[in-house]
Amino acid sequence: MLQSKLFTKTRKEVPADEVSRSAELLIRGGFINKEMAGVYDYLPLGLRVLKKIENIIRQEMDAIGGQEIIMSSLQRQELWQKHFNQDRWDDAKVDIWFKTKLKDGSEKGLAFTHEEPISNMMEQFVYSYRDLPFSVYQFQTKFRNELRAKSGIMRTREFVMKDLYSFSRNEKEHLIFYEKAKQAYINIFKRIGIGHITYLTFASGGVFSKFSHEFQTVTPSGEDTIYINEENNIAINKEVFTDEVKKDLELGENFKEEKSVEVGNIFTLGTKFSEPHLLFEDEKGGKSPVFMGSYGIGPARLMGTVVEVLSDDKGIIWPESIAPYTLHLLVLGENEKVFKEANKIYESLLENNIEVLFDDRTGISAGEKFADSDLLGLPYRAVVSERSMKEGGIELKKRTEEKGKIISLKELCSIKFTN
RNA sequence: CGGGGUGUCGUAUAUUGGUAGUACGCCUGCUUUGGGAGCAGGUAGGCCGAGUUCGAUUCUCGGCACCCCGACCA
Numbered sequence: 079m080l081q082s083k084l085f086t087k088t089r090k091e092v093p094a095d096e097v098s099r100s101a102e103l104l105i106r107g108g109f110i111n112k113e114m115a116g117v118y119d120y121l122p123l124g125l126r127v128l129k130k131i132e133n134i135i136r137q138e139m140d141a142i143g144g145q146e147i148i149m150s151s152l153q154r155q156e157l158w159q160k161h162f163n164q165d166r167w168d169d170a171k172v173d174i175w176f177k178t179k180l181k182d183g184s185e186k187g188l189a190f191t192h193e194e195p196i197s198n199m200m201e202q203f204v205y206s207y208r209d210l211p212f213s214v215y216q217f218q219t220k221f222r223n224e225l226r227a228k229s230g231i232m233r234t235r236e237f238v239m240k241d242l243y244s245f246s247r248n249e250k251e252h253l254i255f256y257e258k259a260k261q262a263y264i265n266i267f268k269r270i271g272i273g274h275i276t277y278l279t280f281a282s283g284g285v286f287s288k289f290s291h292e293f294q295t296v297t298p299s300g301e302d303t304i305y306i307n308e309e310n311n312i313a314i315n316k317e318v319f320t321d322e323v324k325k326d327l328e329l330g331e332n333f334k335e336e337k338s339v340e341v342g343n344i345f346t347l348g349t350k351f352s353e354p355h356l357l358f359e360d361e362k363g364g365k366s367p368v369f370m371g372s373y374g375i376g377p378a379r380l381m382g383t384v385v386e387v388l389s390d391d392k393g394i395i396w397p398e399s400i401a402p403y404t405l406h407l408l409v410l411g412e413n414e415k416v417f418k419e420a421n422k423i424y425e426s427l428l429e430n431n432i433e434v435l436f437d438d439r440t441g442i443s444a445g446e447k448f449a450d451s452d453l454l455g456l457p458y459r460a461v462v463s464e465r466s467m468k469e470g471g472i473e474l475k476k477r478t479e480e481k482g483k484i485i486s487l488k489e490l491c492s493i494k495f496t497n
Numbered sequence: 498c499g500g501g502g503u504g505u506c507g508u509a510u511a512u513u514g515g516u517a518g519u520a521c522g523c524c525u526g527c528u529u530u531g532g533g534a535g536c537a538g539g540u541a542g543g544c545c546g547a548g549u550u551c552g553a554u555u556c557u558c559g560g561c562a563c564c565c566c567g568a569c570c571a
Contacts, residue, residue, distance in 0.1 A: 087522085088533095089508065089509095089521095089522090090508085090509090090521065090522090090533065091508050091509045091510095091520095091521070091522095092509080093508080093509090094503090094508090094509070094510090094563095094564085095503090095563055095564055096564090097564075097565075114562085114563090115562085115563065115564085166571080172571075173498095173569075173570095174569090174570080174571090190571075191571055193571080222570085222571095224569085224570075225498060225568080225569060225570085226498090226565095226567095226568090226569080226570095228564090228565090233570080290571095301570090340570095343571095345571080372571085374571090410530065410531060411530050411531090412529095412530070413530095441530095442530085442533095443529080443530055443531090443532085443533070443534055444530055444531045444532065444533095444534095445530090445531075445532035445534075446532080446533045446534090447531090447532085447533090448531075448532045448533080449532065449533045450533080452532090461531080463531065464530095464531095465531065466531090473531095
């Protein structure tokens with residue numbers, strides 16, 4: 079991508095209405111645009127990051143057998159009322175609904191989750207024990223009328239969520255999948271670059287079950303508090319951090335308190351959303367409700383968390399796995415020969431399938447290009463200038479390094495970047 | 498939802514009951530090019546409504562928007 083053609087611009091000033099470090103950097107870098115409180119647009123660079131995160135999640139979900147679908151955002155009122163004995167249509171039970179009306183006056187809900195609709199849909203496909211187990215997932219826009227949106231893209235009113243639902247014959251079979259999903263989540267956070275500070279965390283099961291598992295990433299800006307047990311690499315959410323729970327989990331007494339952000343969660347739903355309608359027939363002809371689980375991750379919140387956790391005072395530091403581009407190629411000065419050389423390098427990088435953002439802008443000082451490069455935070459920076467050419471090539475440095483080294487074009491193209 | 502705060506060029510801000518200023522951005526020209534360059538010229542602004550007043554961006558009230566703390570967060 080030629081940076082001169084990129085419609086977004088970087089900004090030197092910090093937006094006055096953003097306190098969150100991640101939102102500040104993402105806005106300054108032109109990754110996102112604030113539409114209103116709790117609602118953001120994803121611009122070319124930000125969308126590329128989001129898609130890379132999605133793809134990592136997709137690969138891991140596919141690997142455990144998840145089948146991808148997309149369900150609608152508009153949802154039928156009836157499903158939420160009495161169909162599964164939950165009546166989550168009630169504003170007293172769910173206070174984050176966005177509701178709207180059709181021209182005929184009937185009320186519809188804007189999806190904040192999909193347990194009811196997907197359970198209903200599966201009545202058309204699940205009849206026999208032979209149909210189970212299986213799991214489906216989607217990347218789908220959720221609407222949640224949060225009383226207070228906050229922290230930039232970390233807590234928004236409209237966001238894409240990866241939600242996976244598992245359907246099993248019984249609890250035993252469910253737990254086999256649940257453990258696979260847990261491992262898949264661990265893989266995701268590792269691949270995205272926050273595995274070392276993300277903890278599997280025991281949390282309240284809410285209305286669904288006694289416990290659930292959250293994945294919590296340690297950061298001072300987080301809104302949750304967790305107690306980490308380093309020996310077992312596990313944590314307990316403050317909301318369930320009692321002597322009884324500590325005893326049950328046999329984790330000893332060694333806990334460290336940290337602030338954290340919830341980047342994923344997995345729930346055992348049991349038969350709450352299958353009874354009384356989503357049933358299957360077993361080997362003996364008896365009918366049983368399907369045993370369910372749900373598993374959520376918000377790609378945008380993950381993106382915000384990565385920025386929050388991995389930036390420095392100059393800007394973002396993207397992990398290679400989710401960086402919008404791998405390499406930032408900068409050409410300095412206005413010298414024609416240098417530009418010609420830089421263009422040649424750019425073409426070679428493209429031919430070698432290296433994802434490169436080429437700062438080919440003219441009339442911009444070297445200092446400004448460096449500052450922009452640090453802000454955008456691509457993992458590698460290659461500089462072409464009269465000086466670098468005099469020294470024999472291209473100066474390559476990692477975003478995290480102070481000084482780079484001079485290498486040749488051939489060497490640059492032969493580097494195996496990790497994505 | 499309870500409490501608090503803020504609305505001024507695109508962005509960040511200053512000042513004022515009587516002509517609204519600066520920086521960045523953007524446009525033109527010249528110079529410059531390894532850490533957010535220099536000079537000159539130019540561009541663009543008081544959230545909406547009502548009230549008080551000779552006169553309101555400033556004071557009062559209402560609305561709207563945004564932010565913060567708390568509560569909430571399948």
